[in-house]
Amino acid sequence: MSNDERILPDHPLEFIRKWVRERKIRWAYHVNMRLKDRFIPREFIIDSVDSYEIIEEYPRDKYLPSYLIYSHYQNRVFHILFATDVKEDNVRIITAYYPNPDEWQEDLKTRRSSL
Numbered sequence: 001m002s003n004d005e006r007i008l009p010d011h012p013l014e015f016i017r018k019w020v021r022e023r024k025i026r027w028a029y030h031v032n033m034r035l036k037d038r039f040i041p042r043e044f045i046i047d048s049v050d051s052y053e054i055i056e057e058y059p060r061d062k063y064l065p066s067y068l069i070y071s072h073y074q075n076r077v078f079h080i081l082f083a084t085d086v087k088e089d090n091v092r093i094i095t096a097y098y099p100n101p102d103e104w105q106e107d108l109k110t111r112r113s114s115l
Contacts (some may be wrong), residue, residue, distance in 0.1 A: 009065075055070045
């Protein structure tokens with residue numbers, strides 16, 4: 001699929017939350033290893049759905065439009081990169097990580113400038 005054929009969700013945050021709640025999630029091959037290494041259980045991602053906030057948008061990402069999500073669960077803040085597949089009605093989790101304070105401002109939602 002070329003970037004020109006991509007379908008963006010009308011309401012990306014609602015789209016992501018809907019499919020997470022309905023468990024229509026595809027986990028990218030490498031994400032399971034990454035989550036284990038980073039001590040982010042799948043339950044954190046699923047159970048924190050109400051706290052999701054879009055902090056960056058990548059409409060022309062490599063395969064599907066994607067969104068970087070800020071989330072928190074049990075006082076742990078983490079980011080999740082979701083790809084949205086409107087045609088197949090699902091989301092794909094590409095990666096998740098704990099934000100590095102050297103790269104993110106105090107709110108952990110805004111990247112520090114790379115000057």
